[in-house]
Amino acid sequence: RAARAASVEDLRAMARRRVPRAVFDYVEGGAESERSLARAREDLDSVHFIARVLRGVSTVDTRATILGAPSALPIVFAPTGFTRVLHHEGELATARAAGAAGVPFALSTMGTCSVEDVAEIIPGCRKWFQLYLWSDRGRSRELVDRAAAAGYEALVLTVDTPVAGRRLRDVRNGMTLPPSLGLRTFVDGARHPHWWIDLLTTRALSFASLDSWQGTVAELAATLFDPAVDFEDLDWLREQWPGKLVVKGVQSAEDAARIASAGADAIVLSNHGGRQLDRSATPLRQLPEVLDRLDGRCEVFVDGAFTSGADVVAALALGADAVLVGRAYLYGLMAAGELGVRRVAALFEEEITTTMTLLGARSIAELKPDLVRLVPAPEAGEHRRWADLAEAGLAIPAG
Numbered sequence: 001r002a003a004r005a006a007s008v009e010d011l012r013a014m015a016r017r018r019v020p021r022a023v024f025d026y027v028e029g030g031a032e033s034e035r036s037l038a039r040a041r042e043d044l045d046s047v048h049f050i051a052r053v054l055r056g057v058s059t060v061d062t063r064a065t066i067l068g069a070p071s072a073l074p075i076v077f078a079p080t081g082f083t084r085v086l087h088h089e090g091e092l093a094t095a096r097a098a099g100a101a102g103v104p105f106a107l108s109t110m111g112t113c114s115v116e117d118v119a120e121i122i123p124g125c126r127k128w129f130q131l132y133l134w135s136d137r138g139r140s141r142e143l144v145d146r147a148a149a150a151g152y153e154a155l156v157l158t159v160d161t162p163v164a165g166r167r168l169r170d171v172r173n174g175m176t177l178p179p180s181l182g183l184r185t186f187v188d189g190a191r192h193p194h195w196w197i198d199l200l201t202t203r204a205l206s207f208a209s210l211d212s213w214q215g216t217v218a219e220l221a222a223t224l225f226d227p228a229v230d231f232e233d234l235d236w237l238r239e240q241w242p243g244k245l246v247v248k249g250v251q252s253a254e255d256a257a258r259i260a261s262a263g264a265d266a267i268v269l270s271n272h273g274g275r276q277l278d279r280s281a282t283p284l285r286q287l288p289e290v291l292d293r294l295d296g297r298c299e300v301f302v303d304g305a306f307t308s309g310a311d312v313v314a315a316l317a318l319g320a321d322a323v324l325v326g327r328a329y330l331y332g333l334m335a336a337g338e339l340g341v342r343r344v345a346a347l348f349e350e351e352i353t354t355t356m357t358l359l360g361a362r363s364i365a366e367l368k369p370d371l372v373r374l375v376p377a378p379e380a381g382e383h384r385r386w387a388d389l390a391e392a393g394l395a396i397p398a399g
């Protein structure tokens with residue numbers, strides 16, 4: 001059924017049935033009131049397309065240049081952690097699907113496959129490695145060296161996680177990684193029998209950078225991540241890493257300019273899919289000011305709540321160079337492993353092509369601000385709550 005899903009929303013519904021509530025909530029949820037998530041979705045919905053007609057759109061070219069190299073679509077598979085908790089195929093599925101779709105794949109430091117494993121399964125495909133700077137800089141350095149040796153073209157430094165955001169769903173569900181084997185897990189497992197294999201696999205694995213671990217995401221971040229990370233670390237990393245450098249989690253024009261001056265090749269305007277600082281400004285609303293300040297000094301990617309090709313086209317028309325897609329492919333993974341993720345990639349391709357055709361844009365270069373209007377944001381208090389949107393099936397977030 002996943003192969004015939006008509007939208008990411010369909011795969012989301014399948015995912016919800018297949019995995020236990022705590023796992024689904026870990027993927028779907030945001031921090032605190034989940035306002036960042038709701039606003040990101042609402043901002044995407046606030047983009048009105050203004051189609052141009054009589055443009056001769058019998059062929060539409062969806063290829064994009066991302067970090068100076070070709071990509072079949074203007075999207076990147078975002079780094080996401082702990083994927084084998086969602087489905088035992090984990091990064092084997094997501095990396096293969098990205099490779100087959102011809103888009104870059106970003107492996108997370110908190111991924112469940114090693115940098116070498118991913119390099120081996122998708123040789124010749126575009127691979128990025130996402131880095132959290134650990135308190136033990138020696139171990140970070142080791143990971144960076146391994147990624148360089150394994151042929152990763154880009155390093156993505158995430159800078160929005162000095163501590164973990166307060167993810168209330170995880171607290172309420174007692175979510176640990178890997179999931180603990182308590183009564184609740186057994187009951188959940190009995191109700192979602194297809195997920196048992198994932199649980200058993202997960203308990204046997206070492207996360208990409210950890211020999212063994214069990215705890216909440218907050219505990220994990222407090223143990224490993226260094227809140228003291230600053231611009232000197234960015235300079236240090238720029239010296240260490242020979243390839244492209246991307247900084248993810250940037251939220252202000254001021255920081256974007258300073259990061260570009262430090263030699264970054266791209267920034268990801270991101271609030272970590274609403275999972276870190278709640279009430280943070282949304283990437284789409286920050287985009288014009290950031291682009292203005294950067295004035296082309298580095299590429300600008302965005303993420304957060306992107307679940308359709310139309311969302312991607314909207315962001316590109318507003319000036320983004322590419323979109324990082326996270327939750328959307330995780331819904332496919334939870335629903336049906338590699339097949340589900342491939343379906344997500346196929347849906348994005350179909351939707352981007354159709355949207356561009358109907359908009360009258362024959363190439364990515366033709367996606368310009370005159371094709372869109374971002375209507376004013378709702379006043380404070382008028383925003384709908386993320387949980388209500390999700391419950392009503394009106395919105396699906398993406399990483």
Ligand code: HOC
Nearest residue numbers: 081110161163164221275
């Ligand atoms: C503080 C985040 O990006 C997520 C993933 C994994 C990050 C682990 C620590 O859950 O948002």
